[in-house]
Amino acid sequence: MENNSPETPPRIDRRQALKWLGAAAAALTLSDQLKLFGASAKKLKLVSMADPRSPTNAKLIGTDPLLNHNYTPGELWPLTLTNKQRIAAAALIDLILPPEPGDKLPSALGVQDFVDEWISSPYEETNKDRPIILVGLDWLDAEAQKRFHKDFVAITEAQKCQIADDICGKTAVKKEFKNQQNFFSRFRYLAASGYYTTPQGWKDIGYVGNVPSVDFAGPTPEALKHLGLA
Amino acid sequence: MAIITEKDLQPTYDVIVVGSGAGGGQSAYTLTMNGVKVLMLEAGRNYDPVTETPMFQTHAQMPLRGMSTKEKPFGFVDATVDGGWNVPGEPYTQASDNPDERFMWWRPRMLGGRTNHWGRISLRNGPYDFKPHSRDGLGVDWPIGYDDVAPYYDKVEMLIGVYGSNEGLENTPDSPNGTLLPPPKARAGELYVKKHIAKFGMPVIPIHRAILSTRQDHLNFPARLHPNNPKAQKIIAKAMQERAACFWATDCGRGCAIKANYQSTTVHLPPALATGNLDILCNAHAREVTVDAAGKANGVIYIDKATGQERAVKARAVVLAASSAESSRILLNSKSSRYPQGLANTSGEVGKNIMDTVGTGLGGHMPAFEGLPVHNEEGAGTHVYIPWWLYKDASKLGFARGYHIEFGTGRRMPSLGAGGASPGYGKSYKEEVRRTYGAGIGFSGRGEMIPNKDSFCDIDPVVKDKFGIPVLRFHWKWSEHETRQAAHMEATFAMIIEAMGGKCNKPETDGNKAIEPPGSIIHEVGGTIMGADRKTSVTNQWNQCWDVPNLLVNDGGPFCSNADKNPTLTIMALAWRASDHLIEEMRKGNI
Numbered sequence: 001m002e003n004n005s006p007e008t009p010p011r012i013d014r015r016q017a018l019k020w021l022g023a024a025a026a027a028l029t030l031s032d033q034l035k036l037f038g039a040s041a042k043k044l045k046l047v048s049m050a051d052p053r054s055p056t057n058a059k060l061i062g063t064d065p066l067l068n069h070n071y072t073p074g075e076l077w078p079l080t081l082t083n084k085q086r087i088a089a090a091a092l093i094d095l096i097l098p099p100e101p102g103d104k105l106p107s108a109l110g111v112q113d114f115v116d117e118w119i120s121s122p123y124e125e126t127n128k129d130r131p132i133i134l135v136g137l138d139w140l141d142a143e144a145q146k147r148f149h150k151d152f153v154a155i156t157e158a159q160k161c162q163i164a165d166d167i168c169g170k171t172a173v174k175k176e177f178k179n180q181q182n183f184f185s186r187f188r189y190l191a192a193s194g195y196y197t198t199p200q201g202w203k204d205i206g207y208v209g210n211v212p213s214v215d216f217a218g219p220t221p222e223a224l225k226h227l228g229l230a
Numbered sequence: 231m232a233i234i235t236e237k238d239l240q241p242t243y244d245v246i247v248v249g250s251g252a253g254g255g256q257s258a259y260t261l262t263m264n265g266v267k268v269l270m271l272e273a274g275r276n277y278d279p280v281t282e283t284p285m286f287q288t289h290a291q292m293p294l295r296g297m298s299t300k301e302k303p304f305g306f307v308d309a310t311v312d313g314g315w316n317v318p319g320e321p322y323t324q325a326s327d328n329p330d331e332r333f334m335w336w337r338p339r340m341l342g343g344r345t346n347h348w349g350r351i352s353l354r355n356g357p358y359d360f361k362p363h364s365r366d367g368l369g370v371d372w373p374i375g376y377d378d379v380a381p382y383y384d385k386v387e388m389l390i391g392v393y394g395s396n397e398g399l400e401n402t403p404d405s406p407n408g409t410l411l412p413p414p415k416a417r418a419g420e421l422y423v424k425k426h427i428a429k430f431g432m433p434v435i436p437i438h439r440a441i442l443s444t445r446q447d448h449l450n451f452p453a454r455l456h457p458n459n460p461k462a463q464k465i466i467a468k469a470m471q472e473r474a475a476c477f478w479a480t481d482c483g484r485g486c487a488i489k490a491n492y493q494s495t496t497v498h499l500p501p502a503l504a505t506g507n508l509d510i511l512c513n514a515h516a517r518e519v520t521v522d523a524a525g526k527a528n529g530v531i532y533i534d535k536a537t538g539q540e541r542a543v544k545a546r547a548v549v550l551a552a553s554s555a556e557s558s559r560i561l562l563n564s565k566s567s568r569y570p571q572g573l574a575n576t577s578g579e580v581g582k583n584i585m586d587t588v589g590t591g592l593g594g595h596m597p598a599f600e601g602l603p604v605h606n607e608e609g610a611g612t613h614v615y616i617p618w619w620l621y622k623d624a625s626k627l628g629f630a631r632g633y634h635i636e637f638g639t640g641r642r643m644p645s646l647g648a649g650g651a652s653p654g655y656g657k658s659y660k661e662e663v664r665r666t667y668g669a670g671i672g673f674s675g676r677g678e679m680i681p682n683k684d685s686f687c688d689i690d691p692v693v694k695d696k697f698g699i700p701v702l703r704f705h706w707k708w709s710e711h712e713t714r715q716a717a718h719m720e721a722t723f724a725m726i727i728e729a730m731g732g733k734c735n736k737p738e739t740d741g742n743k744a745i746e747p748p749g750s751i752i753h754e755v756g757g758t759i760m761g762a763d764r765k766t767s768v769t770n771q772w773n774q775c776w777d778v779p780n781l782l783v784n785d786g787g788p789f790c791s792n793a794d795k796n797p798t799l800t801i802m803a804l805a806w807r808a809s810d811h812l813i814e815e816m817r818k819g820n821i
Contacts, residue, residue: 211606
């Protein structure tokens with residue numbers, strides 16, 4: 001049981017680690033990323049994109065999958081995002097879910113790989129998000145280029161906010177950004193789902209369960225007091 | 231004897247048990263503990279919770295964070311194997327295109343059946359629940375009363391391990407002292423509900439669930455379970471010691487590798503196998519019960535799923551426990567020149583009187599729960615519930631029967647959708663997520679459906695499954711007793727949430743819209759109801775088919791009513807009682 005403790009991250013083999021290189025890169029600075037990929041910003045833009053209109057036809061999970069196993073994105077379905085899209089996704093995730101002091105960037109936890117797994121999987125409910133997310137991520141870079149002549153990852157926090165504020169829906173969204181509003185909403189749903197299901201996300205949101213104990217202690221005196229039950 | 235392959239089948243057995251869930255598991259347990267040689271046929275694959283249960287996988291370690299899919303309707307780590315409302319290659323049909331008249335039939339295909347994933351809620355039927363027709367003129371009385379079943383409730387509770395308390399409430403029976411295990415503490419939000427709904431006369435009490443809050447009393451329970459049977463006492467004492475107490479983490483629907491909750495595969499089958507009297511053959515899909523020249527059951531024809539071939543096995547008696555609808559199907563498909571309308575069906579009642587549970591739910595947001603000091607609120611799923619509280623008002627409600635309320639609060643393991651509906655992004659978004667997380671509340675009603683002539687199953691005249699076996703066709707109609715009850719549930723939940731200062735989602739006032747689809751609660755019972763009159767029932771009070779006394783139905787089929795109390799505990803109690811009677815009849819030479 002100790003080997004399966006919820007605190008132990010899934011074991012990643014070398015092949016898996018290579019697949020994840022792009023993901024890890026997203027947490028680095030832009031110049032680091034360029035070195036890692038041996039590419040210029042121009043070349044990165046040329047990376048071909050999966051056709052967002054065609055749904056994935058990957059194999060379904062089936063009715064009797066192996067349950068007692070730690071899965072990682074990419075294990076069941078080939079992932080979809082290009083490096084450029086993954087970098088944009090990571091940057092947007094970090095904008096939506098900025099880490100608390102001492103915490104890691106959510107992109108360093110691989111939240112973008114969950115988003116990628118989601119849009120790469122062969123289910124009706126996930127396939128609906130596939131074009132929304134793929135087109136949205138491309139739009140994000142294109143919009144950053146249009147406004148600031150750089151990809152989304154490379155612009156300043158304030159510049160990122162300027163784009164995000166236009167589409168996040170907190171204030172009235174202009175008609176021209178309605179599709180992007182939908183993208184942002186779905187992306188935020190996935191980012192939050194991916195993040196708050198990690199051990200860091202648990203701590204962040206205030207979840208302290210799933211800890212084996214001899215007795216269920218029940219509510220603390222402070223909690224009872226808070227509810228006027230003490 | 232053990233989990234076997236076909237080549238190890240014995241030429242004949244004392245009893246063939248079809249199905250390995252609550253009814254089949256209990257039947258095999260009771261029979262083998264008393265020296266009866268049993269063959270159990272299971273349509274699904276062998277399944278071992280000890281090695282297969284994903285006890286500690288977090289959502290981040292599951293595909294798609296554990297999302298529900300059509301293949302795994304209760305999420306990735308739900309214990310169900312090869313099952314759901316749709317089993318590939320094994321269709322069922324509907325007589326109507328109207329969605330309200332279509333029955334969703336849940337089937338697993340695994341050893342232990344539905345007991346591997348169920349909610350473990352183990353409520354006794356009360357005295358009223360056995361005599362509903364006498365009380366309000368509707369439905370059907372059982373030929374037995376609470377006192378007939380009570381000793382078996384006691385035994386099943388001791389055997390499987392049930393936490394709960396005795397509250398002395400109307401039609402909510404207490405258990406003898408020392409039978410129940412201590413209930414877990416109520417959560418903060420549950421205590422809050424209790425405080426605020428007392429004024430409505432609604433009690434909030436510990437629920438009964440088949441989970442070991444402490445280890446079982448392996449020194450005293452065995453003698454109470456099996457008096458004058460030292461071998462059985464020794465086996466069950468050992469089996470009890472192999473079960474650990476709950477450690478209050480991970481959800482029970484995944485199954486339990488430490489055997490802290492009841493599933494047939496960890497509680498009934500290991501001691502039954504230890505007697506040396508049980509053979510289990512998996513991937514053996516029962517097709518029909520065979521009869522001899524005298525019209526007595528003498529075996530079962532099944533499909534060996536590995537080869538698709540039909541095989542026959544023989545026994546002195548047959549126990550069907552394949553799920554109530556599947557047992558009806560087997561009987562209806564067991565046609566012969568003697569029984570052209572199916573076996574045990576001279577009454578024409580096989581497949582009639584099928585019931586599910588009335589269900590609906592409503593959620594809301596509780597500002598009072600915001601900012602609750604962080605502590606572990608996980609526990610073991612449901613800890614408390616609200617039993618039906620309006621027995622005195624039945625005539626004023628517009629519907630005849632009652633419901634109980636299950637509800638959930640607290641900071642539980644975040645999963646898909648953990649960000650909620652919070653707007654924006656960045657620091658303010660995260661603060662909003664934190665503020666609302668754990669401040670939700672959700673209520674579910676579980677109520678009694680009255681059997682009616684429009685809700686039944688028969689054999690589809692055309693459609694066959696992949697084995698060539700004719701399939702079931704369902705017919706369904708709710709009556710106003712069910713739909714009005716569902717509307718009452720919605721209004722009650724809204725009243726509770728508002729009384730606590732909460733903001734509730736919009737309650738559905740139209741009961742037809744509020745009520746969850748037939749079959750969705752997975753409390754399928756009826757179809758082979760018991761009775762005192764062989765003209766209007768399929769079995770007698772001992773689950774014995776009137777027409778074929780060496781053929782028993784030990785699943786939910788013999789239920790004459792479907793009280794708000796979840797059916798599994800009663801299925802087990804009746805299966806134990808019927809198996810005791812079968813043993814006695816075999817000893818006497820009557821079977």
